[in-house]
Amino acid sequence: MKRLAIALFAAAALAGCATTGKLSSSERLELYRAHAGAPVRDFQYFGSLNGWTELGDSALAVWTKPSEAWLLSLSGPCMDLSYAPAIGVTSMMGRVSAKFDRVIVRSGSPGMAPIPCRIDSIQPLDVKALRASEKELRDAKVEARAEDQGSGGN
Known part of the structure; x- marks a missing residue:
């Protein structure tokens, strides 16, 4: 199938x-x-991403290792995700959790505050x-x- x-x-x-x-x-x-596999509650995060790919304004893939990636669905449109030069993710105790943590969109414009977007679901890729x-x-x-x-x- x-x-x-x-x-x-x-x-x-x-x-x-x-x-x-x-x-x-x-x-x-x-x-x-x-x-993508079945949704999971969280994934281990060591403070830096190996890469990321925007997938529209409400989803992205993040690589934590070259062979490990996660599909993150966001709770709504995340402004400027398609144009962001960089992103970050929040975490607690080395884990990124659905419904709690956020993707932080770093705009290229000086003086613009980072835009947080809540992670709705996480799926292993x-x-x-x-x-x-x-x-x-x-x-x-x-x-x-x-x-x-x-x-x-x-």
């Missing part, structure tokens, strides 16, 4: 990125959701499967572009 959902998403994503060449935030969010799916999408996109250019169409 999960494979069917991924295949359907891949077909839709290819149609969507045929003109832009890039997945939209909502398409990326669906891809990440397809590789299957990083290996997510990377494989992203590679499949990239390969399929390159193949579709080559076929399109070979037929002389736009």
Whole structure:
């Protein structure tokens, strides 16, 4: 069932990125959701992130290690998340907890106060499967572009 959902998403994503060449935030969010496990209450956090990816204005993925990532759904729209140069997360005793902790959006504007956004849910991501799916999408996109250019169409 999960494979069917991924295949359907891949077909839709290819149609969507045929003109832009890039997945939209909502398409990326669906891809990440397809590789997310059941919600958990919290995760261990050592004070720094290995990376993060915005997935629209109410979700993001954070990497705590190169092979460990979490899908964070926020309680509402988080202003400027798509444009933020940096983010932070609050934690208590080395744990980030759903319903309690927040993502802090660091704006690039001097004098602007950081914007806190409450974490509504946390889901572990299957990083290996997510990377494989992203590679499949990239390969399929390159193949579709080559076929399109070979037929002389736009």
